[in-house]
Amino acid sequence: MNQEKKHPSLERANSRRKQVLDAAACCFSRHGFHGASMAEISKTAGMSAGHIYNYFDSKDAIIAAFVEQNMERVSNIMHDLAQSDDPLQAMIDDVEKRVQECLDPSIWAVPLEIHSEASRNPKIAATMQAADQRSRGQLFAIVTAAREKRGLPAGEDLVEGRINAMIAMYQGLAVRHVHNPGVLNPGLVDGVRTAIRALMLGE
Amino acid sequence: MNQEKKHPSLERANSRRKQVLDAAACCFSRHGFHGASMAEISKTAGMSAGHIYNYFDSKDAIIAAFVEQNMERVSNIMHDLAQSDDPLQAMIDDVEKRVQECLDPSIWAVPLEIHSEASRNPKIAATMQAADQRSRGQLFAIVTAAREKRGLPAGEDLVEGRINAMIAMYQGLAVRHVHNPGVLNPGLVDGVRTAIRALMLGE
Numbered sequence: 001m002n003q004e005k006k007h008p009s010l011e012r013a014n015s016r017r018k019q020v021l022d023a024a025a026c027c028f029s030r031h032g033f034h035g036a037s038m039a040e041i042s043k044t045a046g047m048s049a050g051h052i053y054n055y056f057d058s059k060d061a062i063i064a065a066f067v068e069q070n071m072e073r074v075s076n077i078m079h080d081l082a083q084s085d086d087p088l089q090a091m092i093d094d095v096e097k098r099v100q101e102c103l104d105p106s107i108w109a110v111p112l113e114i115h116s117e118a119s120r121n122p123k124i125a126a127t128m129q130a131a132d133q134r135s136r137g138q139l140f141a142i143v144t145a146a147r148e149k150r151g152l153p154a155g156e157d158l159v160e161g162r163i164n165a166m167i168a169m170y171q172g173l174a175v176r177h178v179h180n181p182g183v184l185n186p187g188l189v190d191g192v193r194t195a196i197r198a199l200m201l202g203e
Numbered sequence: 204m205n206q207e208k209k210h211p212s213l214e215r216a217n218s219r220r221k222q223v224l225d226a227a228a229c230c231f232s233r234h235g236f237h238g239a240s241m242a243e244i245s246k247t248a249g250m251s252a253g254h255i256y257n258y259f260d261s262k263d264a265i266i267a268a269f270v271e272q273n274m275e276r277v278s279n280i281m282h283d284l285a286q287s288d289d290p291l292q293a294m295i296d297d298v299e300k301r302v303q304e305c306l307d308p309s310i311w312a313v314p315l316e317i318h319s320e321a322s323r324n325p326k327i328a329a330t331m332q333a334a335d336q337r338s339r340g341q342l343f344a345i346v347t348a349a350r351e352k353r354g355l356p357a358g359e360d361l362v363e364g365r366i367n368a369m370i371a372m373y374q375g376l377a378v379r380h381v382h383n384p385g386v387l388n389p390g391l392v393d394g395v396r397t398a399i400r401a402l403m404l405g406e
Contacts, residue, residue: 029322029323030323031323032235032237032319032320032323034235034237034238035237109322112318112319112322113319115315115319115378115381115382116235116315116316116318116319117235118381119232119312119315119381120232120233120234120235125381128381128382129382129383129384132382132383133383136383155390156390157388157389157390157393158390158393158394159390160388160390160391161388161389161390161391161392161393161394161395162390162394162397163394164379164383164386164388164390164391164394165372165391165394165395165397165398166394166398167375167379168371168372168373168375168376168378168379168386168395169368169371169372169375169398170371170375171375171378171379171382172370172371172372172373172374172375172376172378173371173375175318175371175374175375175378176367176370176371176374178318178321178322178328178331179318179321179331179332179335179374180332180335180336180339180367181332183367183371185360185363185364185367186360186364187358187359187360187361187362187363187364187365187367188363188364188367188368189364190360190361190364191361191364191365191366191367191368191369191402192364192368192371194365194368194401194402194405195368195369195372195398195401195402197401198397198398198400198401198405199394199397199398202397202401
């Protein structure tokens with residue numbers, strides 16, 4: 001609905017920013033966050049070393065943009081759930097899609113790199129935690145309302161605990177992929193669905 | 204039962220190795236795997252830079268020792284489960300203990316660092332994957348036998364999928380801790396137990 005007309009130079013800047021982010025994702029996955037220099041990122045993006053600073057003034061700023069990007073993806077999922085007549089059933093129906101996403105390196109590789117960096121870098125940890133809190137807040141409201149509508153227990157601790165267990169399982173799948181490249185066996189989606197059904201629809 | 208008498212010099216070597224591993228864990232968590240040098244690790248361990256090479260010839264060898272250490276911890280858990288009269292119920296009863304372990308940085312910080320490195324280093328990935336496969340194999344045998352004894356479906360894909368979903372949830376909790384330091388809310392253990400009960404005892 002909110003269709004703003006973008007200024008051509010703004011569009012150009014956005015496209016340049018995306019070019020830098022794609023290059024950074026590539027460099028981070030090759031050498032890790034610490035091993036990738038701004039010089040290498042600008043070279044991979046096909047820009048001069050000075051030019052890149054017009055868009056991002058540090059590697060931390062690039063990381064913040066990735067967190068933003070991931071939050072947008074999660075926000076879209078939340079938006080669709082909130083529109084659904086039966087969000088709890090929708091979460092169960094969507095398990096296969098979510099599992100596929102969690103096992104897609106183009107989605108999880110950079111977040112894991114950020115994660116590792118966040119355990120050492122309080123500024124990045126704060127950015128990541130704020131994004132996480134916002135997403136959890138949205139999910140919390142959706143699940144609480146949907147469980148109340150079905151007459152299921154919907155106390156704050158209960159809903160918070162179930163949501164955290166569910167997110168842990170999805171986030172853990174991305175981690176497991178490195179430990180067990182064969183994790184996507186024919187029973188995985190059923191297994192995850194069994195757990196999500198119990199978490200969302202169980203007393 | 205298998206009480207071997209250790210040679211004093213072997214005991215000394217083991218204690219030195221542990222000294223290096225403790226120092227390495229500390230350096231990795233401060234600067235990451237790449238940022239920590241063998242020189243810094245030996246200094247932290249209170250050894251000369253040359254001395255450390257008597258115990259580990261590279262950082263990769265240190266990582267392999269950590270994987271070994273973690274596998275021993277998991278093997279002990281498997282051993283206790285295998286001895287239990289009712290391993291499925293034991294897994295449900297142990298949820299609180301397992302959740303506490305997953306949220307303990309002294310247990311998960313190094314594995315996450317290794318994980319991040321494994322996504323770039325095929326040798327480390329292979330070590331980690333072999334350890335994971337061994338643990339999953341033990342768990343698979345325990346869960347299959349216990350479900351058969353209870354007359355529950357115990358097909359290979361079903362058991363494999365349920366085990367992977369369970370491990371993903373536990374491993375994901377360690378990841379979530381960085382995203383959400385307040386993850387251990389009063390409902391978390393109940394949430395995880397709800398999911399594990401469905402995974403292990405559900406049709």
